[in-house]
Amino acid sequence: MSESRPHVLLLSAIVLIPAIAVVLFYQLDSFDPAPMHNSHVLQGAEMVGVGQLFGPEDLAYDPNSGLIYTGCSDGWIKRVTVNESVADSVVENWVNTGGRPLGLVLGHHNDVIIADANKGLLKVTSDGAIDLLTDEAEGVKFKLTDGVDITDAGMLYFTDASEKYSLNEMTQEISQGQPYGRLMSYDPSTKQTKVLVRDIYFANGVAVTPDQSFVIFCETRMRRCKRYYIQGERKGYVDTFIDNLPGIPDNIRYDGKGQYWIGLGKVTTFSWDLTTQSYPLVRKVLTIIERYIGRPHMKKNGGLLAVDLEGKPIAHYYDSGLSLITTGIKIANHLYCGSIAYPYMIRLNLTQYHGI
Ligand SMILES: *[C@@H]1O[C@H](CO)[C@@H](O)[C@H](O)[C@H]1NC(C)=O
Ligand SMILES: *[C@@H]1O[C@H](CO)[C@@H](O)[C@H](O)[C@H]1NC(C)=O
Numbered sequence: 001m002s003e004s005r006p007h008v009l010l011l012s013a014i015v016l017i018p019a020i021a022v023v024l025f026y027q028l029d030s031f032d033p034a035p036m037h038n039s040h041v042l043q044g045a046e047m048v049g050v051g052q053l054f055g056p057e058d059l060a061y062d063p064n065s066g067l068i069y070t071g072c073s074d075g076w077i078k079r080v081t082v083n084e085s086v087a088d089s090v091v092e093n094w095v096n097t098g099g100r101p102l103g104l105v106l107g108h109h110n111d112v113i114i115a116d117a118n119k120g121l122l123k124v125t126s127d128g129a130i131d132l133l134t135d136e137a138e139g140v141k142f143k144l145t146d147g148v149d150i151t152d153a154g155m156l157y158f159t160d161a162s163e164k165y166s167l168n169e170m171t172q173e174i175s176q177g178q179p180y181g182r183l184m185s186y187d188p189s190t191k192q193t194k195v196l197v198r199d200i201y202f203a204n205g206v207a208v209t210p211d212q213s214f215v216i217f218c219e220t221r222m223r224r225c226k227r228y229y230i231q232g233e234r235k236g237y238v239d240t241f242i243d244n245l246p247g248i249p250d251n252i253r254y255d256g257k258g259q260y261w262i263g264l265g266k267v268t269t270f271s272w273d274l275t276t277q278s279y280p281l282v283r284k285v286l287t288i289i290e291r292y293i294g295r296p297h298m299k300k301n302g303g304l305l306a307v308d309l310e311g312k313p314i315a316h317y318y319d320s321g322l323s324l325i326t327t328g329i330k331i332a333n334h335l336y337c338g339s340i341a342y343p344y345m346i347r348l349n350l351t352q353y354h355g356i
């Protein structure tokens with residue numbers, strides 16, 4: 001019994017010293033980018049398909065049919081009509097993948113290509129048949145197929161967020177903080193899957209640039225997007241497109257008008273927010289603190305960031321009440337936003353904001 005006191009002291013020191021160090025790091029490290037000139041708190045946001053769209057993580061718009069495709073947590077690929085008034089929008093269950101569809105993009109043959117977290121890369125034909133395109137590369141199965149985009153020539157670029165942890169094992173993924181993500185390509189003509197970039201800290205959304213020279217991919221944990229060169233002398237080279245984002249990036253979508261829209265999640269835990277590879281011990285302690293003591297309140301907002309072709313921020317739309325906004329697509333003057341957290345899409349009327 002008399003020995004218990006030194007033990008308590010020693011234990012407190014073991015826990016407290018790193019905890020204090022973390023708070024110091026957090027204060028000193030310049031995580032927060034300078035406030036952006038063109039930043040807006042969301043106003044007049046409308047909800048589309050309330051109670052019918054469960055975690056519409058990504059959206060793809062078909063201008064010919066006027067339909068938005070989205071994958072939901074109940075496994076359904078749903079189709080939503082785009083109408084002037086959100087009250088007129090109709091949600092239809094189209095095809096159920098039996099998995100968890102995340103990223104999706106229109107194919108070139110009236111098909112839809114889907115990154116399904118549980119199943120791999122899928123193609124759904126216009127008559128609703130589901131084909132598995134690929135679910136492994138270099139002998140390693142995908143665990144969390146996440147984002148996908150297509151080039152004009154039909155080449156598919158996609159990510160596996162983690163080859164180790166599935167969507168249901170996010171807690172382990174977060175506490176481990178290891179780079180288990182891969183960027184890959186799938187060539188429909190040869191049916192070949194190729195690993196292009198490995199060791200990515202949670203590989204997420206993908207966007208092919210309009211000139212077809214790069215593939216941009218989001219590295220969620222590092223709060224940045226990188227560029228993989230798919231053409232020219234520097235083919236195969238990787239550099240940074242944008243870093244130090246004001247939230248964790250999910251999907252990135254090109255709007256056909258000189259801007260990419262990046263869906264940003266609120267940073268809710270210390271351990272996610274720290275530059276992970278720098279402080280592995282600190283991260284471990286933080287995960288323990290968060291598990292047993294609770295998460296510190298972080299004043300960060302979910303929202304969207306519009307960036308230009310060079311990755312320069314143009315506008316930031318956010319709201320303190322939003323947690324995980326995962327995608328944004330522009331249709332006429334509206335921005336339709338997906339989220340993995342809400343049972344609806346959010347629609348913003350961009351004409352209301354100055355500068356856009
Ligand atoms: C909503 O949009 C769909 C698809 O474009 C269209 O068929 C339908 O008539 C529209 N509904 C209303 C009430 O405008
Ligand atoms: C969008 O906002 C503009 C400017 O406030 C307004 O004139 C327009 O009617 C709005 N559109 C819709 C569909 O609400």
